[in-house]
Amino acid sequence: MAEKTEKYDHKSIESRWQAEWEGNGAFRTAEGRGDKYYVLEMFPYPSGKIHMGHVRNYSIGDVLARFLMMKGKNVLHPMGWDSFGLPAENAAIQHGIPPAKWTHENIANMRTQLKRMGLSYDWTREVATCTPEYYRWNQWLFLRLFEKGLAYKKRSSVNWCPECATVLANEQVEDGECWRCGSTVEMKELDQWFFRITAYADELLEHTNKLPGWPERVLTMQRNWIGKSIGAEVDFKLEGSIDAIKIFTTRPDTLFGVTFMSLAATHPLIEKITTPERKSEVASFVAKAKAEAKNARLSPDEIVKEGVFTGAYCVNPLTGDKVPVYAANFVLMEYGTGAVMAVPAHDQRDFEFAKKYGLPIKVVINPQGKELDPSTMEAAYVEPGVMVNSGAFNDLPSTGAAEAIIDALEEQKKGKRSITYRLRDWGISRQRYWGCPIPVIYCDICGTVPVPDAQLPVILPENVNLTGKGLSPLAGAEDFVNVKCPNCGSQARRETDTMDTFVDSSWYFLRYTSPKNETLPFGKDEAGYWMPVDQYIGGIEHAVMHLLYARFFTKALRDLGLHEFDEPFKNLLTQGMVCKEITKCPEHGYLYPEEATGGKCHICGKAVSIGPVEKMSKSKKNVIDPDRIIREYGADTTRLFSLFAAPPEKDLDWNEEGVEGSYRFLGRVWRLVIENLDLLSEAKAWETGALDGGARELNAATHRTIKKVTQDIEERFHFNTAISSIMELVNASYQLMPTLNGKGSDTAEARVFKKAVESIVLLIAPFAPHISEELWSRLGSSEPVYKMRWPLWNEDALKLEEVEIPVQVNGKVRGRVTVAAGADEAAVKEAVLSDDKIKEFVAGKEIKKFVYVTDKIVNMVVA
RNA sequence: GCGAGAGUGGCGGAACUGGCAGACGCGCCAGACUUAGGAUCUGGUGGGCAACCAUGGGGGUUCAACUCCCCCCUCUCGCACCA
Secondary structure, eight states: OOSOOOOOOHHHHHHHHHHHHHHTTTTOOOOSOSSEEEEEEOOOOOOSSOOHHHHHHHHHHHHHHHHHHHTTOEEEOOOEEOOOSHHHHHHHHHHOOOHHHHHHHHHHHHHHHHHHTTOOOOGGGOEETTSHHHHHHHHHHHHHHHHTTSEEEEEEEEEEETTTTEEEOGGGEETTEETTTOOBOEEEEEEEEEEOGGGGHHHHHHGGGGOTBSOHHHHHHHHHHHOOEEEEEEEEEETTSSOEEEEEESOGGGGGGOOEEEEETTOTHHHHHOOGGGHHHHHHHHHHHHHHHHOTTSOGGGSOOOEEEEEEEEEOTTTOOEEEEEEETTOOTTSTTSEEEEOTTTOHHHHHHHHHHTOOOOOOEEOTTOOOOTTTOOSOOOSOOEEOSOGGGTTSBHHHHHHHHHHHHHHTTSEEEEEEOSOOOEEOEEOOSSSOBOOEEEETTTEEEEOOGGGOOOOOOSOOOOOSOSSOGGGGOHHHHEEEOTTTOSEEEEOOOEEOHHHHTTSHHHHTTSTTOSSSSSOHHHHHHHOSBSEEEEEGGGTTHHHHHHHHHHHHHHHTTSOOOSOSBSBEEEEOOEEEEEEEETTTEEEOGGGSGGGBOTTTOOBOEEEEEEEOOGGGTOOOOHHHHHHHHOHHHHHHHHHHSSOTTSOEEOOHHHHHHHHHHHHHHHHHHHTTHHHHHHSOOOOSSOOOHHHHHHHHHHHHHHHHHHHIIIIIOOHHHHHHHHHHHHHHHHHHHHHHTTOOTTSHHHHHHHHHHHHHHHHTTTTSHHHHHHHHHHTTOSSOGGGSOOOOOOHHHHOOSEEEEEEEETTEEEEEEEEETTOOHHHHHHHHHTOHHHHHHHTTSOEEEEEEETTTEEEEEEO
């Protein structure tokens, strides 16, 4: 071993194996049946470059996929592009690049980057949502939903920027202003297409209880978003009118405590019922409340509850009491019926409102064994209790009374049981160019006509003038708009809105199961085999929108007979953000690290502050370019660090020293093999048999590590601890190295060493696949690692002959004894009491208690 | 305000059903090999001179608590007048 050891050259190793995998179609999915596993990472928007969030996301997925392949599963691990969306349009407006060109270049770029990461995707299944091959099925599915009444058109209000003359998505409205030009956003009524997601509200809610593989907080967020409330609708007749105010309440038990009525400022009845003498006051209040509603930045308790009397009265259907009708700023038109029965004694908002305007407070529920006094109450009593002042319902527990009161209302036809959801139907119309055309034609004679299936896809035209101004860019594309009615043949117009891009991503996981299918969006058999996705991995930011839409689509498509399962994603892993400390100059703000060499700002020379750790973002100048890291340290190091630095669900704190540590570790593994290559290629790996000393220890460590890595990956996704245990085995292998010197390759030491090294190379394969392949082939295998079986551990090898037991006296470790593994208490007690160190602590005292946990610990209580 | 999650060395983080707190890595300190080391290998590294003290704080259960129970504090995320 005189000559210098060959260096770990990540560049040539990684490019060689990537070419190898690509050349022989290494990760092409097997079509055959078998024990399947579908690993899916959320597909990216092709912005042009991958970022660290992608690196982390795909590294997690790739560990799983490669691990499961080695475990013998039939793995589906696809990748694609969520490639419609506004950035492409902005690039066109700002730089004159056609969106299609921009997008496809970005895809090509990012695909190269992903390949450089060595990810085990089956690229033959790649999909891009902006291609007609994909979006024709978007259109096809739209038509099926339309036929079932699950897609419909209605007028609704949208965010409208008067300066840009265009509609904005909610996320493009910042503090009530246009993100692009800063002018105040208005609400505008427009015809919009909707998907009737509310038809599935109950099932979407119910099935959150059938997703044990999802994080609880995601399920909670979805439940809150759906927002089911069970209660009753009650009609309050208006005095001197045939009209009634319909309210929704979850507290029918408080119906006898109603002392006034609150309507949303935009409630249609307000104008009708306001008495002439109150008109001007009400009008100015409504105007003020509307203005306030736009500026929704304030938290609810910062907004003062205000209202105005309309002059009208309505009648409590059960008591016949006459109560005044108010318009109030805290009542939402979008929820329930836009009208609320006010019970100040038992609702905090109503309480505050009543106090402010001197309205009566009537107690109808008392806490058990207590009596509330309205004149001294300081807050509403919202808990259950005993009914009072409620006629026939007095003395009932309030929880039961609610049911009884609804029964009475239903009997008298004054109300009924009712369920309200917070969830609204999904508005999918977008007045944008770079999206999937909605396949509908408007004919003056036939009305709204769906495009016949045979005419799909409705191709998105490429020669469109994009200015960023005006409604729907497609409206100006004459060739596109003007069309013959498929029904009657007369001149007609195409729908010029495109679909929300969330439609595209609501079923892409199904398309992957048969991406080339030309007769259906996906084959029923293939979907039946591969679905559901066994493990879905992505960011928490999609907790509600994407994941709810995808669940809805899955259910709707099931009811269309396209497949037969209820839920798309069996297990969900939401990975944490990638963060880094920020560097800030007191005068020049955020700086890139290289702008602050030596802790000084490069402009003014002032001392900069480092920290705190925040999510990587361009504006904070704390981004790290994955390309650079991969170039300097290699894909294996980059992957390894992003998995080692933190468990996947937690935020990851990026630091370059840590990356170097991972690089050093791979170098250590490299040398472990290369420096001992002669011995390793001659020796046969140890299997079973009696061992002692260092060989026995290393063999036990090997099997312990196999067990730990296997369990950490498959049971807990604790990749960080899996990696750390491999590091321990590497350290242990180095410890045995000196004893190998000069010994033959057929000694037990050499053979155990070989077993340890082989195991290390196989165990790091899912994390650092390139170096693993390289070392595996150097060890003499003609078969690649990805075709190897994952190593198994032998429980017998884990068993120890002797164990060292810590001995506690009164809860403090005072010594240790070594006993035979599995020794009984009597034997251990004898060993403990004959130990000199322990004797000191026990001398002259009485042993009150002796606790022995087999092979673990001794604790004695002495006094 | 409501809901969820989290507080452990200088730092990232371990500790699975209660059983030696701080695995592994970073950083730091020493030694070896070297012309040299920012390469590599080896050893050390929670605090305190010690007894002891230490897992956000305070109580409790237990032979034994980062882990279980009660109260409080802080931070992050989500929802936010939902009737």
